[in-house]
Amino acid sequence: MHCISTRGRAATTGIDAALLAGLAPDGGLYVPATLPRLALDRPGATLADTACAVLRPYFADSRLASLLPRICTEAFAFAAPLRALRGEHDYLLELFHGPTVAFKDYAARFLAGALSALRAPNAPITTILVATSGDTGAAVAAAFHRRAGFKVVILYPDGRVSPRQAHGLGCWGDNVRCLRVAGTFDDCQRLVKQALADAELRARWALSSANSISLGRLLPQIGYYAQAALEFHARHGMPLNFIIPTGNLGNACAAVLGRRMGLPIGRIVLATNANDVLPRYFAGADYAPRATLATLANAMDVGAPSNFERLRHFHRDDDELRGAVSAQAVDDATIRDTIRRAPQQHDIVPCPHTATALHVLATLRAQGESAPFAVVATAHPAKFETIVEPLIGHPVEVPAALAKSLARPAASEPLAADDALLRRLLIAA
Ligand SMILES: *Cc1c(COP(=O)(O)O)cnc(C)c1O
Numbered sequence: 001m002h003c004i005s006t007r008g009r010a011a012t013t014g015i016d017a018a019l020l021a022g023l024a025p026d027g028g029l030y031v032p033a034t035l036p037r038l039a040l041d042r043p044g045a046t047l048a049d050t051a052c053a054v055l056r057p058y059f060a061d062s063r064l065a066s067l068l069p070r071i072c073t074e075a076f077a078f079a080a081p082l083r084a085l086r087g088e089h090d091y092l093l094e095l096f097h098g099p100t101v102a103f104k105d106y107a108a109r110f111l112a113g114a115l116s117a118l119r120a121p122n123a124p125i126t127t128i129l130v131a132t133s134g135d136t137g138a139a140v141a142a143a144f145h146r147r148a149g150f151k152v153v154i155l156y157p158d159g160r161v162s163p164r165q166a167h168g169l170g171c172w173g174d175n176v177r178c179l180r181v182a183g184t185f186d187d188c189q190r191l192v193k194q195a196l197a198d199a200e201l202r203a204r205w206a207l208s209s210a211n212s213i214s215l216g217r218l219l220p221q222i223g224y225y226a227q228a229a230l231e232f233h234a235r236h237g238m239p240l241n242f243i244i245p246t247g248n249l250g251n252a253c254a255a256v257l258g259r260r261m262g263l264p265i266g267r268i269v270l271a272t273n274a275n276d277v278l279p280r281y282f283a284g285a286d287y288a289p290r291a292t293l294a295t296l297a298n299a300m301d302v303g304a305p306s307n308f309e310r311l312r313h314f315h316r317d318d319d320e321l322r323g324a325v326s327a328q329a330v331d332d333a334t335i336r337d338t339i340r341r342a343p344q345q346h347d348i349v350p351c352p353h354t355a356t357a358l359h360v361l362a363t364l365r366a367q368g369e370s371a372p373f374a375v376v377a378t379a380h381p382a383k384f385e386t387i388v389e390p391l392i393g394h395p396v397e398v399p400a401a402l403a404k405s406l407a408r409p410a411a412s413e414p415l416a417a418d419d420a421l422l423r424r425l426l427i428a429a
Helices: 015-021 047-059 065-075 104-118 135-144 163-170 185-197 199-205 215-236 250-260 277-282 308-313 318-324 332-346 352-366 381-392 400-406 419-428
Strands: 002-005 030-032 082-084 090-094 126-131 150-157 176-182 207-209 240-245 265-272 325-329 373-377 413-416
Touching: 002 015, 015 030, 015 104, 015 215, 030 215, 047 065, 047 215, 065 104, 065 215, 082 215, 090 215, 090 352, 104 135, 104 150, 104 215, 126 135, 126 185, 135 150, 135 163, 135 176, 150 163, 150 185, 163 176, 163 381, 163 400, 176 185, 185 199, 185 207, 185 419, 199 207, 199 419, 215 240, 215 250, 240 250, 240 352, 250 265, 250 308, 265 277, 265 352, 277 325, 308 318, 318 325, 332 352, 332 381, 352 373, 352 381, 413 419
Parallel strands: 090 373, 126 150, 126 207, 150 176, 176 413, 240 265, 240 373, 265 325
Antiparallel strands: 002 030, 082 090
């Protein structure tokens, strides 16, 4: 599969080179030059098999082609169940059964498997730099932990992640280094960008990134939408509609691509927190990135969604895009209220991110919408227990994967938000 840049000024490249590069040289994002059409009907197939079938056409001429089944088996090793909720036609797509109990585990593990397989045997150690607002860093650390040929350096904003998120970032050790930055997520992202743009650092330390702009993180996410939609279609004979908690638009962009590939995906509705750049755009305003607001759903605290450029690329113009997707913002008070009421209403405890989508579902139902909708559950509530437990009045059971990482000791190193200090630290390592 040929890949091109959203900005159209970079050379066409193969998918392996696009995975290794991350960002395109013209500053754009890599996208597949065409989207393969799938005619899949696979009731009973495992998640890994479905993901592999979805990804196969993209990797047909890749060095990974023959390794794809193994990489998918490793990446999609845990279920993504579609659960019926108490309300009729209401479903929950649970994407939180991986090692860091958030959906980013699937794609991070796929990327780790793919980059490992693409590595030349004698290549110098690759250092993966990740800026994280909480979940990405943990998923990438878990995916690359003790993987030969890789080091991971995580930067997270000190004091702005949940205590269990902080633990999940600092508990790995070995080839994973965790830096708590005196600053915001935007500061962390700036430090990573500056390091990646530093030609000498890049060459000497084989720096790479693993954030949500990587095509290797975007494409595998189509896998669980395919599995849920195909299963639902086989059983009910209709497409499944999705409500997706959204920040950088990576997860939702995968659902849009899956629908364009011909999967039985119906409407795609984005739920954001108070960072409402996307809802404003989809309601007809110009696309206008803003400074990020801190909210209870911190993994969605994004003022300039990085995958917007990709989403726009796949549509002729703003009108077509606005017809393809809709979006609604949910403030912190409503997130709290939704978490408080979810045990009664739906018999579940949602994390703050999932709560935004649950509220959007309630809005649609109040408007008389009767089509089947799956709320995408992006993280397990136990990771955000300091927010969730006071609202529901009892402890949230800790899943085994989370208990395992909580049992490990955690450590992090302080770093001032200063690129010269990060540079020195990387060189000394
Ligand atoms: C990353 C994340 C999101 C947002 O996903 P995007 O792909 O950035 O839109 C939502 N919920 C949780 C729990 C996350 O970790």
